[in-house]
Amino acid sequence: MSTTRNNGTVKTARTTFQILEELKRKNGATVTELTEEFDLSNSSIHNYLSTLEEDGYVIKNGTEYKVGLRLLDLGGFARRNRHIYDIAKSEVTALAESTGEMANLVVEEKGKGVYLHRAHGNKAVRTDSYVGQRVHLHNTALGKTILAHLPEERVDEIIEHHGLPRTTPNTITTRDALLEELETVREAGVSFDDEARVQGLRCVAVPIINNNDRVEGAISVSGPTSRLQNEYFTRELPEELKSAANVIELNITYM
Template sequence: MDTKQSTNYVKTARTTLRILDALKHKRGSTVTELAETFDLSKSSIHNYLTTLEHDGYVVKEGNAYRIGLKLLDLGGHAQHGQPLYDVARNEVASLAEESGELANLLVEENGKGFYLYRAHGNNAVQTDSYVGQEVYLHNTALGNAILAHLPPERVDRIIETHGMPETTENTITDRETLFEAFETIRENGYALDDEARVKGLRCVAVPIVNNHDEVEGAISVSGPSSRLQGERFREELPTMLLEVANVIELNITYN
């Protein structure tokens, strides 16, 4: 295969994916706006969008384009293709019901976290997160619970690749401080997020570790800092999560 053609093909595929990503972040965009974003001609952007629209991956509404539901099919396939999803979702749903808060299941892929499943208890608050959302690992209890059980060299590669951006004043942005936090997480068995990603939101998370001591993901309970405090934040919810994680880990082993 010609090297130039191969390079052009890869660039075209990447531009297509970047356009979809831009539509996701902007919740829709016009041809003119995308042309300015990618420094491409309007005709080139129109060709990309027309192709994506024809195949159902974007939808045109007036002059703007948005993500199409065809991508939901791909996302659903990816979700159900994760073994941890089937093993853990019922337990996470029960966790939400028992705690009354928002319960989450997160897995790591390519150094980022992805919400695989979420369940709302009676008192659960609405947040900016959703199933399939990609998040950093360093600024969430879920992500820290996973990172604390990965080899240090792997964590270093993740930090080097994705950085440690500050999302609130409580975000850990220093490697040494983060690794010190990992020691506490491994000692206690759970991780705490005190408004590190979202102001006013606290989270308690526990890793899911298989029979080979490999971390499969993490589960958590999130809620407003006004409710997640004191004994509930540092004892009641951690104990609840550890019990649920134990059940999930047994299910993984004997599934």
């Protein structure tokens, strides 16, 4: 195993996290399966896994290794350090209760959206999203809301680094179309996702802007297209979200 630096990175550290990401992607894997994914011997992979297991970052069940709950401790700590989480979570939960749908809080980090809080209403449908998940910004209402309030040069950096992959037929996949959409979002103060990431799912999102005019994150309500329709989708939900965002922004300002 090499521990030499390459462009400022330590290769063993990067490999460790790549192994964890692969365990997450596969929802568990054996040493042999991981060896097939990495240019490392069985013994090297086993050494990585044994160290991670000893420290609680992976668990072993028979011959299979899975991500351990020690990582939840780190994630929970990171989330608490985002002050917007404590400030916004009660309003997001209230949105879920009042609408019966799924309500979300997302922030941008390293050019992707990260779910900090999700609340399920009594009618909420289950999706593939979860707290801590990192998603592209261009194909969600939450992400477009955040992008709309970032400098254009930052938007270009994000596009350059992460691209604009298509996830459904409704996904925006060109820079010009995205910038045009972001201008509409800025003017309206609200963003809509009409099956752009998940077919059958719609979402409405608004930004959280601090008193320095910087976007702190975004909140949303999402639900099936069969329920998010007409004026409820285009007018009533946006107004309810804007009201919640106003409360969050005031609390950010005066806390």
